[in-house]
C-alpha cells in the first residue's frame with residue numbers, strides 16, 4: 077500500500093528548476109548520487125564504531141553503478157546506512173538546509189550561472205531529475221529488519237509516493253528512469269568517464285559490470301563480473317609527483333562544489349609531534365555566504381583516510397573560513413566529536429600549521445604578483461613555515477612542484493583577484509589572530525590618494541613616505557568617491573602626503589587592532605587633532621595658534637549654539653578649500669563606524685564629534701558678524717556631516733535653514 081506525499085514547497089520549486097533549466101552540465105547528477113552513496117557508507121562506518129552489528133554480514137562498503145539499456149534505467153546502489161521510511165520522507169521530501177532559501181533568492185534565470193549555483197549549494201539528490209523523468213529509491217536502514225524497507229517513487233513534479241517493502245540488503249538503490257534525451261548515460265564508457273573525472277578519489281570502490289567484445293554479435297556485451305572503476309585512493313594520500321594539475325583541480329571541484337578552478341593550493345605531509353596531511357585550496361571566487369558569521373571553514377577532516385566531518389571549524393581560524401581542503405590526521409581518535417576537537421592539542425597544532433600554510437601561500441601569490449610573475453616557487457613557500465613541526469611536501473623530491481602551479485602571466489594578477497574576493501575577510505585576522513598580525517598586515521592592500529586600485533601595501537606606503545613623515549595616514553569612508561572628496565584630505569593633498577583610503581566595512585574595526593606597522597604608527601586623519609609633526613612648518617603652526625586666539629569669542633558662541641551636537645568647536649589647519657569638517661577624539665569610534673553599527677542594529681556609543689573650522693574660509697570669516705548666526709552655525713555643522721556621508725539629525729530643519737538663506 078503506497079502513501080502519497082506532497083513535496084515541501086521549496087523542493088517543488090527546486091525540482092522545477094532542475095528539470096527545466098539545468099542542462100548545461102548534466103553529468104554532475106552522477107557525481108552527486110555517487111557522493112551521496114559514499115556519504116551513506118561513511119555514516120555507516122562512523123555509527124558502526126559504537127555498534128559493529130550495523131555491518132550485518134556485509135562489512136565491505138561499496139557503490140555499484142549499473143544500467144539496463146532496454147529498460148532505460150541507471151541504478152546507483154550502496155550498502156551504506158540506508159533510510160527508514162520516515163527518513164526517506166523527511167530527507168527526500170524536504171530541504172532542511174538553511175542555505176536553500178538564499179539559493180532560491182539568488183537565481184538569475186541564466187542557465188549557466190544557475191547551474192553553477194546549484195553545484196555550490198549541493199542540491200544533490202534532486203539533480204537526478206536532470207536526466208530522469210522518474211526516480212525510484214529502494215532502501216533499508218542498517219539495523220532495521222528486512223521487512224522495514226521502503227520504496228520511494230517520484231516523477232519530480234509536486235509529489236512522491238512511499239510504501240513499505242521487504243529488502244534483504246541494507247543501504248539504498250537509486251534507480252533513474254532516464255529521459256529519451258539522456259540515452260548517453262546507458263553507455264559504459266560514458267559513465268566510467270564521469271566517475272573517473274568526479275569520483276576517482278572516493279575512498280570506496282565504485283564497481284561496474286565488465287564489458288567484453290563479442291565477435292559473433294559484433295558488439296560489446298556486459299558480463300556478470302564486476303570491476304572497480306575508480307582509483308579509490310584518497311588523492312591527498314598520493315605522492316605529488318603522481319598527481320597532475322588537472323587531478324588537483326578536479327578534486328577541488330568535487331570537494332568544493334565550485335566549478336571555477338582554484339587560484340592555488342598547497343599539499344604537504346606534516347611530521348613531528350602531530351602528524352597529518354594537509355591539502356588546502358584558495359578558491360578563485362567568494363561563496364555566497366562569505367559574510368555569514370556562522371559560516372564554518374570548508375575543510376574536511378579525515379582520520380587515517382576515514383571521513384569524519386565536513387566543515388571542521390576547529391581546523392582554521394574564522395578569518396580563513398573561505399579556504400577549502402582536506403586534513404587527514406594520523407593521531408586523532410576516529411570517534412572525535414566537534415566538542416572534542418575544540419579542546420584537542422593536536423587540533424590546535426593543526427590549526428596553527430594550516431594558518432601558517434595559508435599565509436605562506438598568500439605571501440607567495442603576492443610576491444609573484446610584484447615580481448612580474450615569477451613562476452610558482454613551491455620550495456620557498458614550504459620553507460616559509462620551516463619552524464617545527466616540519467612541513468614537508470608530500471614528495472620531498474618534488475619540492476619545486478609543491479604548490480598549485482600557475483603560468484607566469486596568470487600569476488601576475490592572482491593576488492589581486494584573491495584580494496578582491498577575500499581581502500575584507502582577511503582583515504578580520506588583525507583582531508582575531510594576534511600571533512600573525514604582522515604577517516596579515518603585510519598582506520593587506522588599500523586604495524590611496526595615489527592609487528584608485530586597491531593595490532597599495534603598507535610596505536609600499538612606507539617606502540614612499542615623505543622625509544620627516546612619522547605616521548601612516550589613513551581615512552575610512554563609505555566608498556571611494558566619498559573618501560576622495562573628504563575635506564580631511566585637503567591639507568594632506570596640499571602637502572603631497574599620501575593617505576590610504578579604506579572603504580571596507582570591517583576596516584575601522586580591524587585597524588583598531590593595528591597600532592603600528594613595522595615601527596611606524598598608523599594614524600586616522602579623521603581622529604584627534606592633525607599633527608603632521610615635522611611636515612608642518614613653524615609659520616603654519618603659529619598662524620593656526622594666532623587664528624585660534626583671535627577667534628576665541630566666535631568659537632565660544634558656536635560652542636554654545638551647537639552644544640547639543642558638537643563636543644567642541646575649534647580652528648584647524650587641516651582644511652584648505654572647505655569651511656568645516658567633523659573629527660572625533662583619538663580613541664573614539666568614527667562617525668562612520670557609529671552609523672554602521674546603528675544600521676546593523678547594534679549598540680553604538682553616542683560620540684559627539686568635534687567641529688573644526690577653516691579660519692581662512694570666507695564663510696567662517698563672514699560668520700562673525702552674521703545676522704542669522706545660529707542658523708549659519710547649524711548649517712555649517714550639518715554640511716560637514718553631509719560631506720562625510722552622514723545625515724543631519726533634523727533634515728527638514730536643515731532644508732528650512734538653507735532655504736531661508738536662498739530666498
Ligand SMILES: Nc1ncnc2c1ncn2[C@@H]1O[C@H](COP(=O)(O)OP(=O)(O)OP(=O)(O)O)[C@@H](O)[C@H]1O
Pocket residue numbers: 108112113115116154156157158159167168197198199200201202247248
Ligand atoms: N544513498 C543514500 N543513502 C542514505 N541516505 C541518503 C542517500 N542519498 C540521500 N540520502 C539522504 O537524503 C538527504 C538529502 O540528500 P541531498 O543529496 O539532497 O543533500 P545532502 O547530501 O544532504 O547535501 P549535499 O548534496 O550538499 O551533500 C541526505 O542528507 C541523506 O540524509
